[in-house]
Amino acid sequence: MPAHPNTDLLSAADDVVSGVLPDSTWALLLVVAGAALVAWLLAVVIGLVVSRFTGRSAAVADLSRRGRRPLRLFLVLVAVTVVLDAAPGVGEWRDVVVRVLGLLLIAAVAWLIAVAAFVVEDLALARYDVDVVDNRHARRVRTQVSLIRRLTVAVIAVLAIAGMLLTFPSARAAGTSILASAGVLSVVAGLAAQTSLANVFAGMQLAFTDAIRVDDVVVIEEEWGRIEEITLTYVVVHVWDDRRLVLPSTYFTTTPFQNWTRKESAVLGSVEMDVDWTVPFDEMRGELDRLLEGDDLWDRRVKVLQVTDAVGALVRVRVLVSAKDGPTLFDLRCHVREGLVVWLQRTHPTGLPKVRNEGTAGPDVVAPRRRPGAVDGDARPAGPQAGLFTGSEEARERSRAFTGPSEEELAARARTDAEAEPTA
Template sequence: MKERFFSTLLTVQGWFGWLPPNVVSLFVLAVLGAAVAGVTGLILRRGLARVPGRRRSGSFIRTSAVSLRFPAQLAVASVAMIVTIPALEMSPRLAGPIAHLLAVCIVLSLGLSLGRSARLAASLYIEQIDAAGDNHEENILGRKHLTQVRLLQRIAGALIAVLTIGAALMTFEPVRQYGLSLLASAGAASIVVGFAARSVLTNLIAGAQIAVTQPIRMGDMIAFNGDWTWVEEINSTFVVLRAWDKRRRIIPLSYFLDNPFENWTYNSAELIGAVYLYLDFLAPVERIRKKLEGIVEACPDWNGKDFSVQVGDANDRTIMIRITAGARTAVRSWDLRCAIREQIIVWIRDNCPEAFPQARFSAHASTQDYPHCVQLTDGPQGAPVHP
């Protein structure tokens, strides 16, 4: 079969005998590579990409065929052209560089295939996590796996890119000799590279630590510099925090290992919020407590577990009533607290306005010094008493 293939190539070259041999060889090589690449793409597109079935295996095969089609075409066509070069009438000065270029294409196609495979596997796993989690904010385990998969996928992609480029460069003789000379002075080179790329290496190592220990996860709510922020993206060297007003903050990964911060969704998304009311001493605490129970129980944001009403403080003018109520997420906790404030203020205004803080004063004067003045004191509701 090999001899028949070579004889066919020679016959095709004979059809273009009026052209220089190198030109004919390059033309035949290009046509052969294009044909092999087209056939490979046709097989992947018409065959594997149309595998029937909705199960996980069928979906994985179809997605893999679409994602890996280009690197597969490049690798198969390069191999076919390398095998064909000895059968062509091509000068050694031209055949050597072309074979070298095709070998580099094979290395790059393999690296591209590995990178796309890692990204494809991560995407399929993330889809399963999203399908399994009903509530993204409360699905702590799902967000944990999501953070690990994305960080590891980015680290794997960076390593594959470095190794692929290094393998491609090592096919060149001058670069290979330079690499061997670097190995001889590895100690000094490692020190220089370490100082030059200290920040990059620090964040890469911090990314690996965060993937394992997970002080933050995708979707976590973090109190950062007095703002509510959500972890929108975790890259290999930095984290994107989205504030409540859509601002984005870019923070190095090493910050979350070197500085303390508040993670409001570390073990659970539930949060207990507090509302403070400053009322007069005449406020009917028991009536207010019963009304607050009805307000909280009727609110859909309440988690049904945490609730209390207590007189937390008092001074010479007012008392402070603290209302605590739990919600399933921090955002719902904010909405719950706003609803409590709005409804209880309206109820106090309509039913017991004397509960609002009042200003009292008392003026005393001596009748001996001021015979025309009498002592003035407050009435029970703070109104002055006149003679």
């Protein structure tokens, strides 16, 4: 009986598959898939067991959240690598796959180490709450931990890459020559990246010398804002109008700037006003007391109203108030300034600043004596007082040095010259 056409087709397909992959290879792939599945299920079970303790500890919850994916990847890679290493006579493709799996395994281990470092750093941050009135120490710790976290990631990444390269024999052989020329390379790299290295060291200096901290209130380039982020190479300042100033780390080590929260979060601020001389300052102090007592922005530390200047047509008044931090102080100053202006407009409109011009002459003012022969507009007095200096012979000599001889001296010289001329 002739064979069925479909049977012939299946036999031909089996021959092709058998020619490409032997039966032992298919069996190995099935074993590898089974091992990977078992490892993944084991990772899921471990995650479920750990999740039962997440409610008792924040560190365990953070570890479960961050380490779920790298743990599953690590266990799957370990299972697949063990199965492939134990399989004899598979073929040359196994060495390539095992090498790739080894590189991925190093990356997974680095991922797990980074997760553990992050959990420890988050645990340290959880001990310091920044939502308090005086949070200087907490902000200092947060700044340093954030920088340490970046350094940790950089170190782990470098070590992982170095471990991957060392798995290649050619890379290990080249390591000796690289170490031999490390001194020259370091000098060349240092000269080529002076600015970058300076910013890196400046960033470390800022974090560990407590010059600035995250959330510090600073005034930079005549801009008021908060330190939002500190990295190894730059610092981000959140300006009051929601702009961001990105400055290199070396700026804060070489340029003077104002740090309003260097020692404590609470700060003082002043409100200056020019008022008229007729303002009753006792009533003005009473209005200041009323404004501050009903304002939650005031921290009840400092409340002063002083007259700091009283020259000319205006009186300068300074109000000194305090608040828990810089932004609160800014709002408080605006509120006090507006309240005092409204109080002046409502109760003492005559106390608003004005310019006086009261220079009229009284009855005792005597017009200067006119010089004989003077024209209109020439108000220079006549007589001995016409010189710049008077009172003595030395003063008259100084007067002649500045203004020349006086009219009397000129007339005396003319008479002397006339008498000296010979008569006809």
